[in-house]
Amino acid sequence: MSSDLKEGIKAFLTYILTPSTPVFIVGFAIVLFAPIILHFILHGSSPSYTQLPSVLLLGPSNSGKTALLTLLERNAHPNKPSSTSPPSPSATHTSQTPLTISLPVPSSKLRALLFLVDASSLDDNLPATATYLYDVLLALQKRMTQKKKQKPIPVLIAANKLDLFTALPAALVKSQLEGELGRIRRTRSKGLLDSGVGADDEVVGGGGEEGDEWLGEYGSEKFSFKQMMEFDIEVDVLGGNVVGDGPGVEKWWKWIAERV
Ligand code: GDP
Numbered sequence: 001m002s003s004d005l006k007e008g009i010k011a012f013l014t015y016i017l018t019p020s021t022p023v024f025i026v027g028f029a030i031v032l033f034a035p036i037i038l039h040f041i042l043h044g045s046s047p048s049y050t051q052l053p054s055v056l057l058l059g060p061s062n063s064g065k066t067a068l069l070t071l072l073e074r075n076a077h078p079n080k081p082s083s084t085s086p087p088s089p090s091a092t093h094t095s096q097t098p099l100t101i102s103l104p105v106p107s108s109k110l111r112a113l114l115f116l117v118d119a120s121s122l123d124d125n126l127p128a129t130a131t132y133l134y135d136v137l138l139a140l141q142k143r144m145t146q147k148k149k150q151k152p153i154p155v156l157i158a159a160n161k162l163d164l165f166t167a168l169p170a171a172l173v174k175s176q177l178e179g180e181l182g183r184i185r186r187t188r189s190k191g192l193l194d195s196g197v198g199a200d201d202e203v204v205g206g207g208g209e210e211g212d213e214w215l216g217e218y219g220s221e222k223f224s225f226k227q228m229m230e231f232d233i234e235v236d237v238l239g240g241n242v243v244g245d246g247p248g249v250e251k252w253w254k255w256i257a258e259r260v
Helices: 002-017 021-045 065-073 122-146 170-194 203-213 225-231 250-259
Strands: 054-058 110-118 155-160 235-239
Touching: 054 065, 110 122, 110 250, 122 155, 122 170, 122 225, 155 170, 155 250, 170 235, 225 235, 235 250
Parallel strands: 054 110, 110 155, 155 235
Antiparallel strands: none
16 A cells, blocks of 8 residues: 555656656646736735725815814724813824815725815805815716726715804705805806807817816706716715814714725
């Protein structure tokens, strides 16, 4: 029995060590495909490491981004009413309001976008806030129209500082933003028409460009966030507060948890 085994091993070794066409082909295939197979095994075994979902936090300055980040960093349980454990945001982070919008995060990892708005000072900051939001939504819309089969990125407009009595309720934040986005849309399309792209010249090019800058349902009179569903972009407006007594961040947290 053991001598049979020895003979078998010897015959096998003799066979694979003797140059022949089948041995050469199998050897070549192993050299060629082993690294590729190994790559897929290793890559596939750690999807959570390479595919961590991200949520992009945006908003005008002073809207509460740093405060919210601090809250999340400190791992305070978001479901807990903020009144029982008021987080004191660190003043060390500085934030900037970017003037141009690009979405540098690999969109395969980006699962949701949080746009923070200070509901207590929206009346004063409405045009600036809406312009920023217009560019963000337009970037998402272009992303959906320019490349097919993109995974849609939902947007949460978080109406912050609802603990302050001057704060507008979420429904009003929504309608004010929709109104202002509509105004911006009209102004931008008018600007294009007035800028010499007349009906006579470059009709095709001009029309196309105008369409590119138009947010939501093309040609519609009023803008509403619902129109973004035409591009599979879900936009919700929910109220909350990071600091002070109020509804807290529970609704936002739930919204995020349902989408990542
Ligand atoms: P950022 O510029 O968007 O990062 O805004 P910050 O996080 O620095 O917040 C600006 C100011 O608003 C800070 O003084 C915060 O303490 C304050 N703030 C943030 N969230 C709230 C909130 O929910 N309620 C109140 N009352 N103040 C807030």
